[in-house]
Amino acid sequence: MDFKQYIREIPDFPKPGISYKDITPLFLEPQIVSLCVEAICDNIPNQKQIHKVVGIESRGFLLSTLIAQKLNAGVVLIRKPGKLPYKTHKRSYKLEYGEDTIEMHIDAINKGDNVLIHDDVLATGGTAKAANELVKISGGNVIQNNFLIELGALKGRQLLSEEDVFSLMKY
Numbered sequence: 001m002d003f004k005q006y007i008r009e010i011p012d013f014p015k016p017g018i019s020y021k022d023i024t025p026l027f028l029e030p031q032i033v034s035l036c037v038e039a040i041c042d043n044i045p046n047q048k049q050i051h052k053v054v055g056i057e058s059r060g061f062l063l064s065t066l067i068a069q070k071l072n073a074g075v076v077l078i079r080k081p082g083k084l085p086y087k088t089h090k091r092s093y094k095l096e097y098g099e100d101t102i103e104m105h106i107d108a109i110n111k112g113d114n115v116l117i118h119d120d121v122l123a124t125g126g127t128a129k130a131a132n133e134l135v136k137i138s139g140g141n142v143i144q145n146n147f148l149i150e151l152g153a154l155k156g157r158q159l160l161s162e163e164d165v166f167s168l169m170k171y
Contacts, residue, residue, distance in 0.1 A: 001039075003169050006032055007149065021149050021171065023059060023120055036168060037066045040146050043166045044071075044116065048143050051113040052076050056102070056131055057083070059120035063148070067118055076108040076115075078131050091133050093126035102127065104134045111139030122147040122167060125156025132163060 006026035013020040026032055040063070044050065054076045055064025061077065068075045081090065081101050088103035109115060115135045122128060128145050135142050142163050150157065150167030157165050 001035055003032070003036060003039075003148075004171075007169065021121060021151075023062075023148060026148075027062065033063075033066070036148065037063060037070055039168055040067055040118070040166070041070050043146070044144055045164050048114055050116045050143060052109055052115045052140065054078055054104075054109075054115055054117045054131060054135060056117070056119040056127055060118050062120070064118045067116065071116070073116070076104060078102050078104045078134060089134050089137055091130035093130040095124065095126055100127070102130050102134070104131075104138070106138070109135055109138040109140040113138075113140040114143050115140040116143055117145045118147070119145075120148045122150040122156040122160075122165070123154045125154075125159030128156065129159045132160065 008022040008025050010020040010022055050071045050073045052074045053064045053068035055061040057079045065075050081103055084103055084105055087106045089106055090101055090103045092101045117131050132142050144164045144166055145160050146166040148168050150170045152170050
């Protein structure tokens with residue numbers, strides 16, 4: 001299925017030269033959302049049991065819960081600083097246009113948990129790499145990083161070369 005028809009491109013957002021991939025039209029179509037979840041779950045390596053699905057703030061939250069429900073797994077939220085109420089692990093990283101930090105509760109992932117990391121877009125890979133580090137310091141095993149969209153020209157996959165990466169759409 002060509003999911004790209006449900007992605008709206010916004011030129012020069014959030015700054016000149018960036019072609020923003022707006023996923024909100026996709027979420028207007030419940031059957032398309034279901035097909036996205038199916039395609040993501042069908043591409044988990046060796047169909048390993050997944051214990052936790054990590055959703056990265058904020059658009060990664062949208063599908064991570066549905067993916068976790070389908071896999072009968074728990075959901076872990078990775079958020080920007082100050083948004084989680086309990087003790088956290090933190091990692092800073094570089095973006096395609098800046099720098100940021102993410103956090104995860106220290107008790108969200110148990111040692112030995114098989115973890116699927118989900119976000120909406122793989123760009124430079126900084127956010128995903130930081131998420132992988134948070135999972136690993138908690139003792140989890142990253143089984144896959146998956147994304148709705150991969151921006152291939154930004155080469156984010158290279159930062160995740162040790163991990164399996166699946167992208168539903170590539171630009």
